[in-house]
Amino acid sequence: MIELVGVGKTFNPGRDNEFHAVREVSLSIEAGRVTALRGPSGSGKTTLLGLIGGLTRPSVGRVRLQGRDISALPERFLTALRRDTFGFVFQQFQLIRDLSVLDNVMLPAVPTGRPHADIRTRALRLLDEVGLGRRAAARVQWLSGGEAQRAAIARALINDPPVILADEPTAHLDNVLSRQILEILADLRRRGRTLVIASHDPLVFETDLVERVIDLRDGRVLTVHDRSTVPMDKSACRP
Amino acid sequence: MNAWIERQRGLIDTTVANLRRRKARNLGLFMAYVLLVFLLASVVLFGDGMRREARLLLEGAPELVVQRLTAGRHDLMPAQWLQRIAGLRGVAAVEGRLWGYHHDAAVGANLTLQVPKEAAPAAGRVHLGATLARLRGLAPGDVLSLRDHAGQPHAFVVEALLDSRSELVSADLVLLGEADFRAFFGIAAGLYTDAALRVVNPLETRTVAEKVLARLPATRVISREEMRRTYDAVFNWRQGLPLMALSVLLAAFALLAWDKASGLSAEERREIGILKALGWDSGDVLAMKLWEGALLSLLAFLLGYTLAWLHVFYAGAPLFEPVLKGWSVLYPRFALAPEVDSSRIVSLALLTVLPYVAATLVPVWRAATLDPDAVMRE
Amino acid sequence: MALFPTRRGSGLAAWLLAGSLACLLLVLLDASRLAEARARERAQGRALVARVGLTDLALFNEARYTRHLSQADRHAAFQDHPGALEHFPAGSLAAPARPSP
Numbered sequence: 235m236i237e238l239v240g241v242g243k244t245f246n247p248g249r250d251n252e253f254h255a256v257r258e259v260s261l262s263i264e265a266g267r268v269t270a271l272r273g274p275s276g277s278g279k280t281t282l283l284g285l286i287g288g289l290t291r292p293s294v295g296r297v298r299l300q301g302r303d304i305s306a307l308p309e310r311f312l313t314a315l316r317r318d319t320f321g322f323v324f325q326q327f328q329l330i331r332d333l334s335v336l337d338n339v340m341l342p343a344v345p346t347g348r349p350h351a352d353i354r355t356r357a358l359r360l361l362d363e364v365g366l367g368r369r370a371a372a373r374v375q376w377l378s379g380g381e382a383q384r385a386a387i388a389r390a391l392i393n394d395p396p397v398i399l400a401d402e403p404t405a406h407l408d409n410v411l412s413r414q415i416l417e418i419l420a421d422l423r424r425r426g427r428t429l430v431i432a433s434h435d436p437l438v439f440e441t442d443l444v445e446r447v448i449d450l451r452d453g454r455v456l457t458v459h460d461r462s463t464v465p466m467d468k469s470a471c472r473p
Numbered sequence: 474m475n476a477w478i479e480r481q482r483g484l485i486d487t488t489v490a491n492l493r494r495r496k497a498r499n500l501g502l503f504m505a506y507v508l509l510v511f512l513l514a515s516v517v518l519f520g521d522g523m524r525r526e527a528r529l530l531l532e533g534a535p536e537l538v539v540q541r542l543t544a545g546r547h548d549l550m551p552a553q554w555l556q557r558i559a560g561l562r563g564v565a566a567v568e569g570r571l572w573g574y575h576h577d578a579a580v581g582a583n584l585t586l587q588v589p590k591e592a593a594p595a596a597g598r599v600h601l602g603a604t605l606a607r608l609r610g611l612a613p614g615d616v617l618s619l620r621d622h623a624g625q626p627h628a629f630v631v632e633a634l635l636d637s638r639s640e641l642v643s644a645d646l647v648l649l650g651e652a653d654f655r656a657f658f659g660i661a662a663g664l665y666t667d668a669a670l671r672v673v674n675p676l677e678t679r680t681v682a683e684k685v686l687a688r689l690p691a692t693r694v695i696s697r698e699e700m701r702r703t704y705d706a707v708f709n710w711r712q713g714l715p716l717m718a719l720s721v722l723l724a725a726f727a728l729l730a731w732d733k734a735s736g737l738s739a740e741e742r743r744e745i746g747i748l749k750a751l752g753w754d755s756g757d758v759l760a761m762k763l764w765e766g767a768l769l770s771l772l773a774f775l776l777g778y779t780l781a782w783l784h785v786f787y788a789g790a791p792l793f794e795p796v797l798k799g800w801s802v803l804y805p806r807f808a809l810a811p812e813v814d815s816s817r818i819v820s821l822a823l824l825t826v827l828p829y830v831a832a833t834l835v836p837v838w839r840a841a842t843l844d845p846d847a848v849m850r851e
Numbered sequence: 852m853a854l855f856p857t858r859r860g861s862g863l864a865a866w867l868l869a870g871s872l873a874c875l876l877l878v879l880l881d882a883s884r885l886a887e888a889r890a891r892e893r894a895q896g897r898a899l900v901a902r903v904g905l906t907d908l909a910l911f912n913e914a915r916y917t918r919h920l921s922q923a924d925r926h927a928a929f930q931d932h933p934g935a936l937e938h939f940p941a942g943s944l945a946a947p948a949r950p951s952p
Contacts (some may be wrong), residue, residue, distance in 0.1 A: 292773035310754050317752030328747045332494035337487075342751040344483035347476030350859065354482075392751065452480070458576055482861040489860025527908055529893060533901040536923065557855050583912050583920075589903040602909070626888055647920070654942035667922075669904050700906055704910055707920060768864050775871035786885060791875035801912035810889035811882040846854035 235265035235426060236286055236397070242453075243281050243294035255281040256453045259295075263430055265396070268423050268443055271432040273450035279432035280325070280401055282450065286430055287399045288316040306359075317342060321390030325401040327382045329374040335361065336370040339389045346393060353392070360388040364418055380411035387418055397428040404435045413436050419443060480795050481764070487767045502729075502764070502770060509726055510777025512792075513719050517821060518785040519793055520708045522809035530642055534671035534700060536678055537571075538691045541686055543775070549664040558668060563681040565673045573655050575647075580608055582802045584604060584619075586647045586654060593650045599629040603637035604644035604805050617647070621670055622659040640805035658844030707743035723828070730832040736780070742804065742840050749845035758841040759834065766830035774825050786811040 243256040257279045263269050263286060271279045272455075273313045284290045285297060288304055299319065304312060321342075330336045339357040361367050364384040369377065377385060383403065390398055403419065404412035412435070420443050423429055431438060438444060449456040492499045539558060541550040552569065559567040566816055572587035584605065594600050601611060611617060616631045635643045655662065672681050682694040784790060786809055798804040888915065907919045916923035 284846040290844055296774075310756065313749075313752060313754035322750055322751070328743075328750070330747060331742055333490055336491055341487070341748065343481055344487055345753050345757045347483070349479055350483065350486070367826035372704075387750070482859070485861035485864055486859050489864055493860070500949055526893070529890075530896045530900060530908065531906065533897055534906045535904055535915075538906060540922070568904065575917070583914075583918065585909070587903055587905075591902050605908075635899060636895040638892040639899045640909070642896050642905050642907075642909055643899055643910050646903075646909065648903065655912070695921060702920045768868070773872060775868070777874050779871065779875045779878055782875075786878075786882075797910060799913050800910070803909075803912045805909055808889055808892065810886045810893070812886060813879050813882050 235300055236263040237298040238292075238297075239296045239298070240286065240299060241285055241292040243254055243278075243285060243290065244293045247281045249462070252458075254453055256285065259285075259453075259455050261448060261455060261458065263397075263428065265428050265445070266426055268419075268429040268431065269446045269448065270438065270444040271430065271448050271450055272434060272439070276436055276452075276454035278449040278452055279434075282362065283399050283401055283430065283432045283454075287320040287322060287397070289322075290311055313345075317346065317393055317395075319395050319397055321392050321393065321398045323383070323396040323398065324405055325387050325402040325405055327383060327386050329360055329377075329382060332373055334371050334379065335366060335374055335385050338374055338385060339392055340422060342389060344393045355440075355441045356394075357388070357392055360391050361362075364388050379406050380414060383407060383411075384418065387415070391422075395427075399420060399431065400429065400431045400433075402435070403431060404433065409437065416441055416443055418431070480757075481760070484761045485764050485768070488761050488768065490762075492765065492769075504771060505775040506726065506769065506829070507777045507780070509719070509722060510774050513723065513825065514778045514781030514821060515784050515790065515792065517817065518720060518781055518811075519790050519809070521817065522785060523809070524705055525812060526641065526807070527708065529699055531697075531700060531704070534697050535568075536672050536697050537670035537682055537685070538674065538695045539668040539689070540695070541667070541668065541690050542688075542693055549660065549666065550668055552663045552665065552782075554689060555665065555668055558670065558685055560680065561684045561688065563673050563677050563684065564670055566671040568669045570667050570669050571651060571656070571660070572666050573654075573658055575657075577619065580802060582608060583645060584647050585645050586649060588651050588654045588655065589648050594632050594648055594652050596652060597628075597630060598632035599647070599653075600633045600635055600645035600646075600648040601631055602635050602646040602805075603640050604636050604803050605647070606631070608803060619657070621657045621715045626652075626741055627657055637806065641807040643691060643802050644805035681752040681797040723825070727828040727832045730829050745837070745840050746843065749841075751841070755841045759837065762834050762837045762841070763830065766833040767826070770829040774822050777825070778821065782811070785809060 238259055238261050241259045242254065242258060245251075245255060255430040259282060271282055273279050285292055288297070288299070292305055295305070296303055299315070304315060307315065327420045328339070329335075333416070335356070336357055339361060340353050340435065343353040343357075358367070358370060359372050364383060364387055364432070366384055366388065368384075369381060373383065374385065383406075387398075387400075387403075390400075398419070407415065416438065417427060419431070423443065431444065433439075439447070441448055445461055447457075447461060449458070539550070539554075541548045541554065550569065554569050555569050558564060569589060570588070572585060575584045575586055576582075577584050582605065589600075591711070599617060601617070606612065610619070611631050613631050613633055613635075615631050617631055619629070621627050629647075630648065635646060635648070649657075654660070668682070670685075672678050678696055678698070682696055685694050686692060704740050748758055749755070784792065789808055794804055906921050909918070911917035911920070
């Protein structure tokens with residue numbers, strides 16, 4: 235579904251602090267499956283996630299979404315495409331404080347021009363599904379870590395995107411809360427969505443959730459394991 | 474089309490939700506904005522109103538006034554000069570005017586004593602301007618005592634008060650008969666303060682004025698047109714000191730708005746990044762900011778202007794009284810007539826709306842166009 | 852009313868704008884009535900100007916050259932000088948008259 239061909243991303247090119255976050259990555263993300271990007275911090279997971287989701291353009295190489303080259307699309311089209319295709323869950327939740335949970339969840343849908351009532355209904359339903367139905371009117375800064383992450387997931391789903399990209403979804407959460415989040419993600423998978431998760435949390439890889447693991451180091455792909463065919467290798471789960 | 478409308482409404486929803494987050498601060502800012510517009514519009518409306526009023530009131534003023542000058546200073550005019558002016562072609566009528574100033578130490582007021590062309594009061598009686606009467610607590614039948622040129626007290630009986638609706642021209646007026654006037658000021662018969670002329674053909678006023686000057690070189694001739702221009706210049710709002718001060722305030726306010734928007738804190742920058750990552754493109758972010766600026770400034774303008782209108786035309790512009798009154802103790806009661814000048818309203822609207830909108834929009838431009846992936850790499 | 856629900860921010864904004872616009876239009880519409888009323892009052896002043904032969908407003912009563920602005924003689928302080936403004940507070944509003952062209 236999503237294909238990266240020879241993709242690289244360099245920050246501050248040509249300057250003293252030039253930094254190659256991702257180098258020569260070629261991979262493909264299959265629809266309807268859970269793919270995990272694994273690697274220590276600094277390995278380029280987050281940047282790669284951003285490249286997959288069209289948040290950033292590659293310095294070299296091509297990104298294709300269902301066969302269509304999106305790396306050179308004008309911003310307006312890329313944004314619209316991204317809005318309809320991807321839902322993001324960020325590492326630091328990135329909710330807007332002083333706004334209500336409901337307002338936060340509805341935010342990504344505002345530029346779509348869909349009727350307000352529809353968006354609102356859908357947002358409330360999503361909050362119910364993640365167990366935050368009663369907290370819809372609360373200010374986001376009053377939520378606990380686990381609740382905030384669930385709100386972020388609900389927000390990622392507001393435009394009904396087929397692909398969910400999650401960056402370290404279990405960071406800042408203890409085991410119990412982490413399992414809750416993973417259960418929600420598993421449910422999304424069951425309903426047919428594609429998931430791409432960037433993580434170095436061993437807990438993520440202990441469950442059956444992840445079907446394919448892409449190991450990264452220093453911005454390059456080390457290995458690609460298809461877990462459905464290859465038995466899980468516990469020694470690969472390094473913190 | 475519908476989707477576009479819904480989208481804009483959604484953007485406005487977000488804008489309002491954002492403003493509500495810092496309710497107290499935004500409300501304070503808004504009220505300051507309204508106050509600024511109010512002051513600015515008040516000055517403009519007042520200036521326009523006064524100019525109109527002066528023009529309409531003084532429409533019947535003498536067409537020409539001739540003053541005698543001696544050594545560059547105003548001097549009394551002998552009756553022969555009046556005759557010489559009357560002899561000029563184009564002069565329909567000449568009239569010697571008698572008027573002068575008297576400082577009333579009792580209340581610290583400067584009075585204008587004048588002999589009216591028509592219906593002069595009887596001997597020993599005066600007609601008082603309503604403001605003066607109010608200040609001194611005088612009513613018809615009371616006595617007004619003034620010291621004349623020789624220091625002798627003169628007792629005048631107040632025969633009538635001038636209509637209070639004419640206060641703007643009669644605030645300090647004391648109308649009296651010619652004999653009383655001459656006795657009071659010690660001005661001999663045959664001398665006049667100046668001459669008021671009526672011309673045969675109003676289009677020939679300038680020519681007549683030149684003729685007067687030719688015949689009587691030691692004079693100064695003032696035309697009604699010049700009088701009008703004086704008051705036009707007086708109330709020209711561009712020349713007002715308060716307007717200068719207000720313009721500075723307006724600039725300061727725009728600067729404040731700019732600073733608020735451009736000192737985009739890390740927090741605000743982050744939030745724009747989040748929006749972009751969530752699927753808002755630069756256009757959406759800028760549109761939202763544009764709505765914020767436009768809504769606030771439009772609302773501030775409408776409120777400020779309406780309040781200014783009420784202030785100037787319904788409440789009698791009390792804020793300007795101390796400015797206009799200055800050191801004087803007399804300030805006339807008057808009401809201005811409104812006139813709807815749409816070009817004025819529009820230009821004032823643009824003046825107050827555009828800088829603010831620009832100030833909130835331009836600094837955000839940069840942040841709005843940044844790559845959204847920045848928010849991922851916090 | 853579904854058109855302007857105030858729960859939504861855009862509804863509130865719309866109501867506020869509509870309300871203040873309505874207020875402004877109201878006062879503007881009243882203008883002609885008020886102007887006529889004022890014109891009737893002004894007739895008194897105009898009559899007095901004709902009766903007495905007045906040339907000036909009695910607005911700035913501080914000094915003779917501010918009281919009779921149009922008559923003030925050349926010797927009055929700074930009559931034609933652009934910087935005539937500081938002696939009396941009202942002088943800040945009364946710019947010196949421009950000489951006739």
